[in-house]
Amino acid sequence: MASHIGKLPVAIPAGVEVKIDGQNFSVKGAKGSDSYIIPDGITARIEDNTIFFDPKDEQVQTRANHGLARSIVASKIQGVNEGFTKTLDIVGTGYRAQMKGQGIEFSLGYSHTITVNPPEGITFELPNANQVVVKGTDKQAVGQAAANIRALRKPEPYKGKGIKYSDEHILRKVGKAGK
Structure with missing residues (x-):
């Protein structure tokens, strides 16, 4: 019984070069390489600009890695072709960000500013002082960099102040009742 996700083929878009040498998979595209x-027990083959994954045996670990390997390969192809982005919004009076070299300097209501430098392969953009865009080719690295920025000042439930993902909805709580 193979994985349902692992059975799905991965299409190779135009302008993307894929090489499979045994268990080694490499991809090169417009945004990088x-x-x-690929884990042992899984073979990958290319036919007509499509990648197919076949488990060699039916062990539980091979079945678990079958869908995972397919998903990772698909995200690597998408990353070098289109790239990944995460947008964060800074909400709160006096909360803002500004570029400082390659990094970003945040003013988040603390007694000091916080400077965040991008990890390798990640770039930051500031469309305005209250929005940060994290870009890169590695889905996991983009998500981790965005999560590290969000952790500097998580949004609080009463006024919604803090750093949140642009598509995140903050559940608000009612404050103290008046007299």
Whole structure:
């Protein structure tokens, strides 16, 4: 019984070059290049600009890695072709961000400013002082960089102040009742 996700083929878009050498997978596209080692027990083959994944045996670990390997390969292809972005909104009076070299300097209501430098392969953009865009080719690295920025000042439930994802909805709580 193979994975339902693992059975799905991965289409290779135009302008993307894919090489599979045994368990080594490498991809090159407009935004950069990346590689991945396919777990043992799974074979990948290319036919007509499509990648197919086949489990060699039916062990539980192979079945678990079958869908995971397919998902990772698909995200690496999407990353070098289109890239990934996460947008964060800064909400609160006096809360803002500004570029400082490659990094960003945040004023978040603390007694000091906080400077965040981008990890390798990640870039930051500031469309305005209250919005940060994290871009890169690695889905996991983009998500982790955005989560690290959000952790600087998580949104609070009473006024919604803090750093939140642009598509995140903050559940608001009612404050103290008046007299």
